[in-house]
Amino acid sequence: MPDESSTPYLDPSMGDSSKPGSSSLTTISGTVESGVESGCLVLEFEGTVYGIFGSFDASVVYAGAQVTLHGEVDAGMMSTCQQGTPFVVQEAETAD
Template structure:
């Protein structure tokens, strides 16, 4: 998917279009960056973030 990364309500929580980004290179995945990310939705993934559908990132690159 491609979109602009937004900060979540909790610290260190990052989202694109309602998907919570789990994993990936945090030097690339940061609030305000426009990215294309690849990965998979994992509704069973655990996180301290209280928002978004968990999306496990396998690859992220500037869009």
């Protein structure tokens, strides 16, 4: 019988500490731009360029759109975009 104290448990209120660079919910806003690689999107916010990832509405988040994005930075994420700090979108809205 396995020892229950060795069973991994993740309390969602504490965030995922298993990923280096993970953080709590963050909000960024600005104009979405096309990345250097085809199909990649980036957004510059307060001097940092973020690569935009995750499940989001493509009618809201596209090159040229003014948006506010809520999500998390995932510095450990691997990507073919090769640009920006990975930002995983959880919610996106227009910033009109």
